Amino acid sequence: MADTEEPQFNTLAERIAALNKQKSFANAQSPSPSPGPGPVRKRPPPPPPPVRPTIEEQSSNPSSPLEKSVNATTHSAKRPRWCSTSPASAPKPHPDRTPDGQKEFWFFREVAEFYDIYVVSRQTSFVTYDPASLPKLPPSRREKESAAKEIARPNRALPSPQPPRAIEPATLARPSLPPRLPSRPVKSQADATPEPQPAPQTRKIPPRPSTNGKSKGPVILGFSNKEKPQDSQSALPARPPIPGRPQSEDEPPPVPLASRPSMAQIEAFETKALTAAGSVNGCLICRDWSAPDAIAAQYPRQSLPRNDPIGYLAQVLCGPLPSYTDKARAIFTWFHYNINYDTDAFFNKTIKHMTAEDTVLAGKAVCAGYAETYKAIANRAGLECVVVTGHGKGFGYTPLKKGERPPPAKPDGHAWNAVRIDGGDWKLLDACWGAGHVDGQNYVAKFTPSQFTYANEHFGLRHFPKDSRHQFRADGVPVTWEYYYTGDIDGEPPTICGTTSEEGISEPSIQPKQRHISIDSGEIVRFQYSKICEHWTKEKCGGQERLVLLSLPRGEGQRDEMIPLETNGFWYWLDVNARDLGPRGKSVRLLVLTSFDGREDATGVTGKEFLAKVGRCAMGWSYLVEWVLI
Incomplete structure (x- = not known):
């Protein structure tokens, strides 16, 4: 082919x-055959x-x-x-x-x-070729349009991811200083009037003029009420004329330094404003509990029906009371009249679990029985209530010595309650300790209302829950086991008697906080305490208070020196040099006068009257707090 x-x-x-x-x-x-090699x-x-x-x-x-x-x-x-x-x-x-x-x-x-x-x-050599040597491409039409928009757009401050600190609202915890006077405009040379030169010495400020009946005085709302400077200037007094010099119309009035309140007055006003906002009924210590306490005394345990005693108590104790707080108080008081602490089962270690109905019918229980029965009655009455378990500084508790460390955390052995009262707040209470206390191996049925009226922070000084959420502190910060067990002091606290609450003394305010006081410290020791609340007045004690004294020990064969405390109506204090406290090993005591100069009741005795007759008449007293000198 x-x-x-x-x-x-x-x-x-x-x-x-x-x-x-x-x-x-x-x-x-x-396919054709491939050619061979x-x-x-x-x-x-x-x-x-x-x-x-x-x-x-x-x-x-x-x-x-x-x-x-x-x-x-x-x-x-x-x-x-x-x-x-x-x-x-x-x-x-x-x-x-x-x-x-x-x-x-x-x-x-x-x-x-x-x-x-x-x-x-x-092919182009990769060694000799440089992309950067190419000329820059001309901008496209889209790039030109976007650049023109950027030029035409007005300059605006970019929004900050967080607001600046300067515009944050200031906390109104303390009134601020009064606003400064506005700056005066600079007048022309022709219209300017020569201003009088201020004298180098301090100028005496005139007193504030009294307001007449037509003018209304400014309402004191603190210094942060943000009033206009023009309004505040009208209330300021006018500067007195200086002899021989014309009075300038633009001359600002003087700042009323004499009427400026001190820090003590500001704090007193804040306290007064807070107490005015919340009436005395909002204070559980000063609240009138006569109605719920009277209802609790009308239904003894022996008169209760054996069929559903819990429901019956919830109806008769809480039904007549519209307030949740009064309902909780009526149940608390009922335990004092009807349930005793089972000392036999406690000391013989034969404690058995009992239902709420069995506790009511038997009339005795331990702390867990009190708490569970209280919860059962409160829940049937429509109250929100829980049982809180933890540690209590009650029978068997021993304070730590100086230098001792607290034991490992073991919050058990005691039980109490938390109940919602008016306003939705959780209130801690101990119906067991409120009904009475143990003296040795005997039970003493003594009503202790402070176990219901204590603030949760005060209540927590002797109660530590297993669950920290059950502390219910107002600040929301739970305390630790070490802080609770030591009381935030190194050593033993002073010995406090059980009658301090009857005298209106706040135990957390007592100082010194340590039981042992050194006489070689060279310092001035302050002994002080305050009332349990700002509403506590002489009317709470029947119109007059009993005199509180500080007893200082003296040498052998010498009578103790008793000195009345100074007071401003709320705080009571006395400052003593450490070297003047007394001999080492003796005790300094805070006591209340019970009888004086033939009077069985020493209510109303003043400090001046006491100092005038001390050592020349008979008197009696009871101890409140005790410290030891070392």
């Missing part, structure tokens, strides 16, 4: 198109290639995908054949090839070698 004459191609694109066409046609036919070796060498034309290097597309796929090192090592694209120089005819597939194979190889040479000639 004679060889077919090869077509002539003028351009590379025509040759590649013909190559693709023959490739598609060859795939459609039956023998005929390829016998093929005569091709004629030498013509001179390669110069091709200009183009770098407009340095990152072409075709160029990235070429290995420059591989193609530089080859010596490819060159196929001329000139139409005048036609390729010489190839020698005769026996198989047609062998001719096609060599044709495809020449085209591929030409394509490799073309790609290598267009």
Whole structure:
């Protein structure tokens, strides 16, 4: 079969198109046997290639995908054949090839070698090429429009992610100083009036003028009421005229320094404002409990029905009272009249669990029985109440010595209650300790209302719950076991008798807080206490108070020196040099006068009357607090 004459191609694109066409046609036919290596070796060498034309290097597309796929090192090592694209120089005819597939194979190889040479000639050196040398592209239309909008936009302060501190509302915990007077405008030289020069010595401020019946005095709301300076200036007194000098209309009046309140007056006003906001009925210590206490005394345990005594008590104790606080108080007082502490079971360690009905019918229980029965009655009456378990500084508690560490936390052994009262507040109470106390191994049924009226912070001084959420402190900060057990002091606290609450004395305010006082410290020791609340007045004690004295020991055979305490109506104190307290080993006592000069009741005796007759008449007293001198 004679060889077919090869077509002539003028351009590379025509040759590649013909190559693709023959490739598609060859795939459609039956596969021909591949030529062996023998005929390829016998093929005569091709004629030498013509001179390669110069091709200009183009770098407009340095990152072409075709160029990235070429290995420059591989193609530089080859010596490819060159196929001329000139139409005048036609390729010489190839020698005769026996198989047609062998001719096609060599044709495809020449085209591929030409394509490799073309790609290598267009390849750009990565060493010599620098992208930064290219000129910057001109901005697009979108970029120009956005830049014009930015220029036309007015300058605005960016919003701060957090508000500045300067605009935060100030805390109104303490009244601020009065506002400064506004600055006066500077007058022209022609209209200016010579101002009188202030004298170097301190000027005496005139007293505040009294207001007449027509003018209304300003309402004192503290110094942070934000009144306008013009309004406050009208209430200020006018400056007295200076002899020989004209009075200027623009001259500001003097600042009334004499009428400026002191810090003590400010704090007293704050306390008075707070107490005025919450009436005396809001103070549990001064509240009138006569109605709930009277109801609690009308239903003794023996008269209760044996069928559902809990529901009956909830109805008769709490039904007549509209206040949640009074309901809780009536249940608390009922325990004092009807439930005794089971000392036999406690000391013999034969305590058994009893239901609330069994406790009411038996009339005796331990602390857990008090708490569970109180909760049962309160819940049936519609009160929200829970049982709180933890540690109590009651029978068996021993204060730590100086330098001792508290034991590991073990809040157990006692139980009390928390009940919601008026306003939704949680109130801590101890019905067990409020009904009476243990003296030795005997139970003394003595009503202790302070176990209901104590604030939660005061209540927590002797009660530590297992769950810290049951402390219910007003500040929301729970105390730790170490703070509770030590009382925040290093050593024993002073010995406090149980009659301090009857005298209206707040136990947390008693100082010194340590039982032992050194006489060699060289300091001035202050003995002080305060009333249990700001509402406590002489009317709470039947119209008059009993006199409280500080007893200082003296030498052997000498009578103790008794000194009345100073007071401002709320705080009571007395300062004594440590070296004048007395001999080492003796006790300093705080006592209350009970009888004096033949009077069985010493209520109303004043300190001046006591000092005038001391040592010349009979008297009696009872101890309140005791310290030991070391």
